[in-house]
Amino acid sequence: MKRFVSDYATRAAEKRKLRIYATDPMSGRRAPYRITVEVDNEPELSPGPVGEIVEVIDYDGWNKKFYGAVDLNDPALLMESGLAPSESDPRFHQQMVYAVAMKVVESARRALGRPINFRKSSTRTKLRLVPHAFCGKNAFFDPDLNAIMFGYFQADAVSPGPNIPSQTVFTCLSHDIIAHEMTHAIVHRLRPYFIEPSNIDVLAFHEAFSDIVALFQRFSYRELLAEHIQTSQGMLQKSEMLVELAQQFGYAAGRGKALRSAIGKSPKLAETHEPHDRGAILVSAVFGGYFDAYQKRIADLLRIATGGSGQLPTGRLHPDLVNRLAGEASQLAERFLRMCFRAFDYMPPVDVTFGDFLRALVTSDFELNPQDSDEVRFSIIEAFRERGIYPAGVVSLAEESLLWPSQINGQPPPVDAGLLEDARRFLNYSATALDQGRIARRSRSRNKSESATSAYESTVIETDEAEAEVGGDRLLRDGLFSALTHYARFNLDIFGLDPNLKVAVVGFHAVHRITSDQRLVIEFVAQFMQIDEQTRERFRGIPFRGGATVIFGSEGEVRYIASKPMKSENLPPEFRKAATARLHATDLCLEELDRRDPMMAFADEEYLENRMKLRAQFRALHGEG
Known part of the structure; x- marks a missing residue:
């Protein structure tokens, strides 16, 4: 008989295993593409599944019916890692969207160093996932509904690719589509104004970033990487299956190929303006940097395996070499994914x-890996340069x-001192909310009806349409908000903003990360924004916005400023020039979107007056895919 009871023996499992398609059902006919993933375990997960930050509501909008909800806490499903992959069982569809969505949230949380939630209001605190929302070739995130809507459709009757002609294809069974839409939701939560088409990069960035996350999420599955390393002789960029997005969707829609790819033709940025085509250039740049860094990283392994020649023999590679290469590819993909998410800070x-994204990538990685001994940042910068992506306001592409x-x-x-003290208190809330294991264990003995700190509690002040919250401490939230606003008002010209316009604090959060040499980095990130309301008519429904993200060090000193200047006579000429260029970029974006908009031929007066605002919708961005 034990004298002491160990927490090890009584705590809840920290991970839950669930089976998914690694790509989609078309590829999932083969065993390597039916995999088991681990997601954060939510002990109080309800049928749906309904967790703390997402809930699956399976209402079929076309057939007007609810499907029975899967209970992932059913003992039989817990023993079997959930339901087996199935195209015909709606309960597996629910499991699939939940598992992939939570994997993406987990990746974002680890990279950002703070919880992610999707609270829209007191009545819409969770992001809804609707696997069978409508009949149509689309899937999209709807900020107003605080939901991701997945469609389903019949495959092309003449050219369905490897699908059966006219078979039903479910977008909720595509790993890439789920991860893509979930990333849209995360990006919108982090930067709600990145959907307003103020220049031709904005909409393309949303699409590109979502594709980047979807692909890197797939690269985290080592068993899948090993399969493709074996077939491609270690050259991952030559494996079309691995770098293509939404294959079943693309073939079923009659395209004869996947929806998009991370490689292929990469025209210069100035040569295309359509959001998906332009976004593909950014995806190509990021993955160009990844593949170059990967080849450098495995060069020593190849030399060892080939006796110094570096030329692998024909035939199957040794399993030990494949596993090592897969490990390097997966670890590097994880670093790139963290870099991309951290760039939002x-x-x-x-x-x-x-160009802003490139600067943010370099700055965020420099903070954690100042030496860059493996030249990852160099590979990224070169890949951006080769595709004609140059940031504004820099003198060179030197780091x-x-x-x-x-x-x-x-x-x-x-x-x-007062603001700094409140910021440090706020840091404690963030650290507490990240203690997932302790909260999960404590929740086992807690009655569901009791008020409790959520494992995904928001630790970000956001003053958009959502309710702002800071660890449940309203007084701290109000104090921080007031102090930050006061600080900004007295430093508007220093941040490139107009001293004569009101300023709003649209975000504040604390950052704590460990560097490559095991130092603790603590930063406070504030976002300030201004609006020129007089430009709404000029830009057909959206105003001209300026703003600055200011990164403070642990002692309250300003470390970095990422500014979008306003046009003001009180600012130096270089700021006025930059603001004028931004105004001109919005005019050009309006002209380009008008040129490609079929609605312009028969639009009414209301549409013409508000068309840019109406275009700032994810459903409109996706169109038919």
């Missing part, structure tokens, strides 16, 4: 461009030039 709050500056119009003062 270093991007301006509005009017994003591909030190791409880092965001710490001052752009004079030296900004550090925050005062």
Whole structure:
């Protein structure tokens, strides 16, 4: 008999195993594409599944019926890692969307170092996933409904590819589509104004970033990587199956190929303006950097395996070599995925461009890996350069030039002692909310009806349409909000903003990460925004916005400023020039979208007056795929 009871023996499991299609049912006919993934275990997961931040509501909008909800806490399903993959069982469809969605959330949470939630209001606290929302060739995130709607459709009767002619294809069974739409929801939560088409990069960025996350999420499945490393002789970029997105959707729609690919033709950025085509260039740039870094990373393994020649023999590779290569590819993909998510902490709050993303990538990775001994940042910068992606306002593509500056119009003062103290208290809330294991174990002995701190509790002040919340401490939230607004008002010109316009705090959060040399990095990230309401008529429903993301160090000093200047006579000429260029970019974006919009031929007056606002919708962005 034991004298002591160990927490090890009584705590709930931290992970839950669930079976999914690694790509989609078309590829999932083969065993390697039916895999088991681990997601964070939610002990109180209800049938649906309904968890703390997402809930699956399986209402079939076309047939007007609800499907029975899967109970993933059923003992039989717990023993079997959930339901087996099935195209015909709606309960597996529910399991599939939940599992992939939670994998994407987990990736974002690890990279950002803070919880992710999708609270829209007191009545819409969770993101809804609707696997059979409508009949149609589309799937989209709807911010107003706080839901991701998945469609289903019949495959092309003449050219269905490997599908049966006219078979029903479910977008909710495509790993890539689920991850893509879930990323849209996360990006919109992090930067709600990145859907407004203020320049031709904005909509393309949303699409490209969602594709990037979907692909890198797939690269995290080592058994799948091993399969393709074996067939491609270690050259992952030559494996079409691995770098193509939504294959079943593309073939079933009669395209004769996957919906999109991470490789292929990469025209210069100036040569295309359509959001999906332009976004494909950004995807190609990120994966070009990844494949170059991967080849450098495995060069020593290839030399060892080939006696120094570096030329692998024909035939199947040795299993040990395949496993090592798969491990390197998976670890590198995880680093790239973290870099991409972390970049959001270093991007301006509005009017994003591909160049801004490059600067944010370099700055965020520099903070954690200043030496860059494996030249990952160099590979990324070169890949962007080859595709004609150049940031505005830099003198060269040298790393030190791409880092965001710490001052752009004079030296900004550090925050005062009171604001710094509140920010440090706020940091404690963030750290507590990230303690997933302790919260999960504690929840086992807690009655469901009791009020409790959620494992995914928001630790971000956001003053968009959602309710702002900070660890349930309203006084702390109000104090921070007031102090940040006061600080911004006295430093608007230093951040490139108009001293004569009101300023809003649209985001604040704390960051704590471990660097490559095991140092703890603590930063506070604030987002400030201004609006020129007089431009709504000029830009057909959307105003001209300016803003700045300001990164403060642990002592309250300003470390980086990512600014989108306003046009003001009170600012230096370089700021006015940058603002004028931004205004011109919005005019060009309006002209380009008008040129490609079929609605312009028969639109009524209301549409013409608000067309840019109406275009700022994910459903409109996706169209038919």
